[in-house]
Each structure stands twice: as C-alpha cells, then as structure tokens.
Amino acid sequence: MRTIADLHIHSKYSRATSPQMEVGVLALWCRKKGIDVMATGDFTHPQYLKGLKEKLIEDGSGLLEIKSKEQGAKGKERLKSKEEREKKIKFILSGEISCIYKDKDKTRRQHVCLLVPDFETVDKINVALNKLNCNLKSDGRPIIGLSAKRLAQICFEANEKTLVIPAHIWTPWFSLFGSKSGYDSMEECYEELTPNIYAIETGLSSDPEMNWRLSALDNITILSNSDAHSPRNIGREANVFDLEKVDYNEIYEVIKNKDTKRFLYTVEFYPQEGRYHFDGHRKCNFVCSPQESKNKHKNICPVCKKELVLGVEHRVDDLADRKLGFRPENAVPFKSFVPLQEIVAECFQKGKLTKTVQTVFEEMLEKKTEFDILLDLNRKEIELISNEIIAEAIMRVRNGKVYTKPGYDGEYGVVKVFDEEEIKKLLPEQNKLF
Ligand SMILES: [Zn+2]
Ligand SMILES: [Zn+2]
Known part of the structure; x- marks a missing residue:
C-alpha cells in the first residue's frame, strides 16, 4: 500500500x-x-x-x-x-x-x-x-x-x-x-x-x-x-x-x-x-554560486568584506568525492515538485496567501488530495478540477521544466514555471476561468 x-x-x-x-x-x-x-x-x-x-x-x-x-x-x-x-x-x-x-x-x-x-x-x-x-x-x-x-x-x-x-x-x-x-x-x-x-x-x-x-x-x-x-x-x-x-x-x-x-x-x-542553496549575504543583497565564491571572491562578501554564508551547494561540493549526476546503485529515487499553492499563486500572479489563491487551492483539495494532483492525475483530470493553465503548470513541474533562482542566507529561492512574457499573455484567460 x-x-x-x-x-x-x-x-x-x-x-x-x-x-x-x-x-x-x-x-x-x-x-x-x-x-x-x-x-x-x-x-x-x-x-x-x-x-x-x-x-x-x-x-x-x-x-x-x-x-x-x-x-x-x-x-x-x-x-x-x-x-x-x-x-x-x-x-x-x-x-x-x-x-x-x-x-x-x-x-x-x-x-x-x-x-x-x-x-x-x-x-x-x-x-x-x-x-x-x-x-x-x-x-x-x-x-x-x-x-x-x-x-x-x-x-x-x-x-x-x-x-x-x-x-x-x-x-x-x-x-x-x-x-x-x-x-x-x-x-x-x-x-x-x-x-x-x-x-x-x-x-x-x-x-x-x-x-x-x-x-x-x-x-x-x-x-x-x-x-x-x-x-x-x-x-x-x-x-x-x-x-x-x-x-x-x-x-x-x-x-x-x-x-x-x-x-x-x-x-x-x-x-x-530552499533558503540556503547558494552563497551570499542577505543584508548586503549579494548572492553567488559556490564556484564564484571560491574562484572570484575567496568566500568573502564583496560588499561588507566579511565571510559569506556558504550555502548547501558549496558545502556539498567541499565534502563530495563525486561529480553531480552520479547515482549510487542502491539509491532511492526522488521526484521534484513545487507545492500546489505556489503553482496556483504563479498562475494568478498573486501572493500565495491571497484570497483568490487560497480559495482555488482549497476548492481543488475538496475534490482531490494535493498528492493525487501533483503525482497521479492526468492532464484532463487536473483540468476538470481547475483549468488548462494550472494543468499545464503541473505538467511542466512534473517534467522539470522550471526556471529557478536560488535561495541564500535565509532567503527563500524562487521556482517558476512560466516566463514573464508567457504568463502575461495567459493571465487574462486565467482570470476569466475563475
Ligand atoms: Zn531543525
Ligand atoms: Zn556582506
């Protein structure tokens, strides 16, 4: 089971x-x-x-x-x-x-x-x-x-x-x-x-x-x-x-x-x-990749000249003995997702805790569970409980077609499904559907 x-x-x-x-x-x-x-x-x-x-x-x-x-x-x-x-x-x-x-x-x-x-x-x-x-x-x-x-x-x-x-x-x-x-x-x-x-x-x-x-x-x-x-x-x-x-x-x-x-x-x-993926200083509004920290900045913040908060990727890189992409034989697989309320928020271009987003999110959960929606339902089934745009977004998340902006020093990163031009075009349609 x-x-x-x-x-x-x-x-x-x-x-x-x-x-x-x-x-x-x-x-x-x-x-x-x-x-x-x-x-x-x-x-x-x-x-x-x-x-x-x-x-x-x-x-x-x-x-x-x-x-x-x-x-x-x-x-x-x-x-x-x-x-x-x-x-x-x-x-x-x-x-x-x-x-x-x-x-x-x-x-x-x-x-x-x-x-x-x-x-x-x-x-x-x-x-x-x-x-x-x-x-x-x-x-x-x-x-x-x-x-x-x-x-x-x-x-x-x-x-x-x-x-x-x-x-x-x-x-x-x-x-x-x-x-x-x-x-x-x-x-x-x-x-x-x-x-x-x-x-x-x-x-x-x-x-x-x-x-x-x-x-x-x-x-x-x-x-x-x-x-x-x-x-x-x-x-x-x-x-x-x-x-x-x-x-x-x-x-x-x-x-x-x-x-x-x-x-x-x-x-x-x-x-x-996640909030600690990349290196940086939140107060200094500075973020960079581990490679940049190591090679260019010697782990020092160019703004305040103090040591950067080294993120998770940096630390993994320091302790790792293999390149990214290696898969051990007995590894348990994984699936990457964006939480449903964030997907809905992006489709409406509104904050995750706004009334519109929470209403749509909760209406969907009245019909199916979040894991049903993210993991199991096909496109048609998702459309039936939401609309074409949300269904498309979920399909893209399942296929890993997302844009990412890494989090650092306690600041959450951003994962987006649509680029700005695309969502601008889709938004009137989206608002019509609810
Ligand atoms: Zn803890
Ligand atoms: Zn700094």
Whole structure:
C-alpha cells in the first residue's frame, strides 16, 4: 500500500510556528494533502506532550490515532467516502532537539530528529534529559547542552528502536555538515555510534542527487520531510513507502535497512527554492554560486568584506568525492515538485496567501488530495478540477521544466514555471476561468 509519510514538523510550542499546529488541524490537512503518516513533532515539550496523550491513542502498532471525539464535526464533514472515513491518519511520535556544545575545540550546533514507537519511550527520554538539566519547557524544539552523540546514547538506552536522524544535514548554522558549526563526517560526530544512525534528512535546500555525491552516504537512508511550521506547508517534502502494514516496525525496518523495495521515492522541493542553496549575504543583497565564491571572491562578501554564508551547494561540493549526476546503485529515487499553492499563486500572479489563491487551492483539495494532483492525475483530470493553465503548470513541474533562482542566507529561492512574457499573455484567460 502506498504510504506517504512526513516525519518532521513542529507544534505551536516551537518558535515562529502557527498557533494551528496541533494534531486536530494536522489530521485535517493530512486528509487534504493525502498524507498517511504524520509526525506529531515536539514530544519533548511537557505541555504539548500532555495534549498528545489526551488527544491521541496508541493503536498497538507503534503509531497513534486521534481519539474519535477529537475529530470534531468539521473533521467528519470532510470525510466523504466510507473508505476515507476508515482510512485514519496515523501519527508517529517525533521531536527535534537543538544540540549546542563544544566538541574537538569547536562550538557545534546540530538539530537532531527523533522518532519513537510509544509514549513510554518518550517519557524515558524526557526524564533522562531533565535529569541532565536540559530545559525542555523553553521551546518545542529545545536547546540542550549535550552532544548529538550523547543524545543518541540516551535515546538508544530508552529504546533501541529509536530512530536518531540528523536533521537538514547541510544547512549552515544548525546541522551535522553545516559550514558554520558542523562536522566533516558522520564518524567525527557520532564515533562508535555511527553504525546506529540509519538515516539523514536532506532539508529543503538539498536533494538526494546532491547527497549522492558523497560515497560516505551510500549506505545511509535519505529522508525528506517538510519541517513545517504551519499546516499548509506539511508534506512539501515527504517519503513515499510501499508498506504491507502501516506500523512503526515496518517503517523502522525500511529506514534501517535502506529497503529500496519498500521505499519507493522521496518528494522533494527544488533545492534552489530552499533558503540556503547558494552563497551570499542577505543584508548586503549579494548572492553567488559556490564556484564564484571560491574562484572570484575567496568566500568573502564583496560588499561588507566579511565571510559569506556558504550555502548547501558549496558545502556539498567541499565534502563530495563525486561529480553531480552520479547515482549510487542502491539509491532511492526522488521526484521534484513545487507545492500546489505556489503553482496556483504563479498562475494568478498573486501572493500565495491571497484570497483568490487560497480559495482555488482549497476548492481543488475538496475534490482531490494535493498528492493525487501533483503525482497521479492526468492532464484532463487536473483540468476538470481547475483549468488548462494550472494543468499545464503541473505538467511542466512534473517534467522539470522550471526556471529557478536560488535561495541564500535565509532567503527563500524562487521556482517558476512560466516566463514573464508567457504568463502575461495567459493571465487574462486565467482570470476569466475563475
Ligand atoms: Zn531543525
Ligand atoms: Zn556582506
């Protein structure tokens, strides 16, 4: 059974996160988007965890469901067919921790995602962290002074089936390989525990192909998650499995063994759209490719003369031992997409959160899920629930026919389907159709 899983998001208790980020609203959006397994996020936060225990029930498979009264009238209304009603969203207990510590004479900052099969394990991890004076109350994604390796140790002691996943491993400031405070190899960080780290997360600014340039990652499972801070962004990156039984064990086994039979593909952002793809300085309004930084600027900003924030592509290039385009034998494939609301926004030449765009987006999701639309429906079927222009845009995204302007130093990049002249001509037609 095709199972779409988003294994990293944040709750309303994390900084800069929508107040809507709690399981009821998440389940609603999972249905609209076609996500089957959703991370709870933030299991280390006492108040959020209390809510999770009240609202979710362990279904005996290592995953959780919403207790039925929590679905509420609005939720029920949207479940159209009997199958849909039966197909409940499964939650997986997840958290992300920010480890900031000194190791080998350098300050290290690394985000680490955790997945566990039950509340018992969550409690054990939280108790252990509290004993070590970690302040879990401060934020949904708490900052702790322990090393990523020590954190992994604690998690494996609590339950050997915890999945410890270095998050968005290339972002400059807070990641395993980050240019500002990371390591050059997995072993340098996790030492003898390295064989127990089965997966990494690409983050929005890198895609699997970039990661395939490192032979050191050949046996690691490459995951992609949304890291969403608002319900509309869930599933913007995701993992597509083919599972016999949707349970924690099967997901664990697929990830542990990098089982390419049951891991069909990942859904990716175009990495250029991520906020740290290229090098640059946002304040100086300066952006350049890694080649330009290296050869022309010696990594120094020509405006302020300070060191540039080196993006993900630069860092990959520094650590890679292969050229772009190499594909390891056991690689899990991937598909690059633009989120549907961004496609609709471009077709209307309006902001993504404007009323027109949100109305059309939500009307489409009343008829089909976002993943149905992006992955499965043919052109005619998409036209029927939208129009020719939106259908054309989706076809182009599927075929990789897009224009990109890379993001840098925290600024999102831009991915466009139409060039300016073309969309100017199409726009009157588009506006007529709605
Ligand atoms: Zn993070
Ligand atoms: Zn500068």
